Amino acid sequence: MLDQLRYIDGITIIDTSGTILFTVKFNPRFHAEIDDNEKIIGQNLFSAFPMLDEQSSTLFNVMKTGKPIYRAKQKIVDFRGVENETTNVSLPIKAHGKTIGSIELSKDISDDNRLLGSVIEIDSSSFNSKQLKAKIQPERAVYFLEDIVTIDEEMNQLKESVRKFAKGDSSVFINGETGTGKELFAHAIHNESDRSTQPFITQNCAALPESLIESILFGTKKGSFTGAEDNPGLFELADGGTLFLDEINSMPIHLQAKLLRVLEDRCVRRLGDTKVRAIDVRIISATNVHPAQCVRDGKLRQDLYYRLGVMTLAIPPLRERREDIRLLVEYFVSKFNKSHKKNIAHISRDSLEFLLSYDWPGNVRELENVIEYSINLADACDDTLQYHHLEKQIKHLMGVQQTFSSTKIKPLKDEIANLEKARIEQAIILTNGNVSKAARLLEIPRQTLQNKMIHYGINNS
Incomplete structure (x- = not known):
């Protein structure tokens, strides 16, 4: 569990009714007073953190599904009205085949004081060397389910x-x-x-x-x-x-x-x-x-x-699972840090905000392209991925996409001819090459169909 987060700021345990049985917070941002931990023990989770409900709480979700949730982001407001954002590792607690509660390790990812919150730490240790190795092995499947990086x-x-x-x-x-x-x-x-x-x-x-x-x-x-x-x-x-x-x-x-x-x-x-x-x-x-x-x-x-x-x-496109973008950024930074001998440990907030807002028409492959480009531009002494590292490649890819989009429209006569040819081929297949039956299916004269087949180079074999 610790390998997922590198370090933790808090631990919380609840039972199936939502009662907080144990909590400890190591980060003073979570609780200003030393006895705050004791104040919420015995309280209902949703009373202590009113912003949460059964749908948004990762602690409740793992009890409902019986399956762990790794690295899920969550916004919480405690009973004092203090808002924090965390990334969590949440696990069901089971005994004798039944789920009796859940435990959650939390890491604070709220705006910190480093550069006034303008950069965000990249957790590059959560991807093991097996995932980042070169995948060269002919006639063998080299990717596994664990290589599909997602929290969606x-x-x-x-x-x-x-x-x-x-x-x-x-x-x-x-x-x-x-x-x-x-x-x-x-x-x-x-x-x-x-x-x-x-x-x-x-x-x-x-x-x-x-x-x-x-x-x-x-x-x-x-x-x-x-x-x-x-x-x-x-x-x-x-x-x-x-x-x-x-x-x-x-x-x-x-x-x-x-x-x-x-x-x-x-x-x-x-x-x-x-x-x-x-x-x-x-x-x-x-x-x-x-x-x-x-x-x-x-x-x-x-x-x-x-x-x-x-x-x-x-498979859904990346724009429909934006929560994966930050995780994939961390994965690709880890990958290219290793292959390009760089030491990027942070990403600027404006860079991450742009990456999260962009629609990624090329999906994960396009995101990988942008991260590799930006890692190449970073100096060996850089530890932060800045917006200017990404900007040129993003503009280039957007221009390529616009070019592709503008060339998709063909003359109407060509589009109609392509559709007509496809429908004739389909009719010939469905009728096992019987031209008379195909003509009846298309509701055109047999002679007309034969002329069109000659025109398009379609045979009935």
């Missing part, structure tokens, strides 16, 4: 879900904006599973040209095309383990049909080969667009999604 309730629920379903073999579909940590969850699922000692193969489907993706996934037989050799595909390489397919919506539709067959039959056939090989692979797939939108846009076969999305994880 929804994120912790996702981590708990992973613990529950990771032991099975069901396919998992992860969606979330770019930079939210989809790959970390994929690694963690594998490492929580019974396949953890087996291969973990990752492939970004958007990073491969369409002409190569089939041979890379399924393998090749010598002589199947010019220069082809006997090579196993990713499914064979991942046999017994896990295959993570990122940006699955970038895979061509006709290959999605073949992928569906592999998932159904649990066997694979290399390009140009007649031999069928049995495989035992768990599939984790991911998109940075909601799967329903991918299906609507004709980027993901609906039947394939049903097979891939047996278990689903939707």
Whole structure:
């Protein structure tokens, strides 16, 4: 518990009725008089600290859930009207399988006198060396659930879900904006599973040209095309383990049909080969667009999604879990202090306020970029991350984001053509290549559909 906070300013213990059984405050800011500790022993927690209630009190929450809460921030006003802000480690107290109370260690993080409160201490010791080590290990999942740094309730629920379903073999579909940590969850699922000692193969489907993706996934037989050799595909390489397919919506539709067959039959056939090989692979797939939108846009076969999305994880963007920002800042400062040989121990208040207010369209990856940039700018003798360390990179990234936003709008005729092509492809798939049925489904003449298929280069195979 002490490792979480480095030092503590107070301890409080309550029973299930909320009665304060024990309290000690080491920091005079908490209690001005030496006998204040005795004054509140025996009182109800909410009488001694009227700002708290059962929803906001970490002490009460751990009794309700039976699970620890680490490094949660909390504002309190004591019975004298003195307001303080703390970060807490709260644990349930159990006996004979029942929760009988809770204990909380508190660290005062109210404005202190150091530089008139203009800087805030960074607690870099709460991240162990295992979390900060270089993650280079091919064909192995190197991230674990503990590497997903968060105090957000929804994120912790996702981590708990992973613990529950990771032991099975069901396919998992992860969606979330770019930079939210989809790959970390994929690694963690594998490492929580019974396949953890087996291969973990990752492939970004958007990073491969369409002409190569089939041979890379399924393998090749010598002589199947010019220069082809006997090579196993990713499914064979991942046999017994896990295959993570990122940006699955970038895979061509006709290959999605073949992928569906592999998932159904649990066997694979290399390009140009007649031999069928049995495989035992768990599939984790991911998109940075909601799967329903991918299906609507004709980027993901609906039947394939049903097979891939047996278990689903939707990772919230950083702007929806702002309480994680300070924790992540501490994590990245710790990481880059180590790798860049710096000694940053504080962050200026205006810097932290900006980081907390910014929307982070690039999510955690963008925050990491900003912190690494600012650590690089800091001098070896600096111990505080100042706003001027962050400012230039923040402005640059905001400019990049505006450029991206301005290029998203395409001419209306192009947007309509893309939509029309996607709908025709979808209709052809749904009718198994029957042009007459597809035309009836689209409510257009068969000849019109054939002309459009020629125009868009769509065949019915």
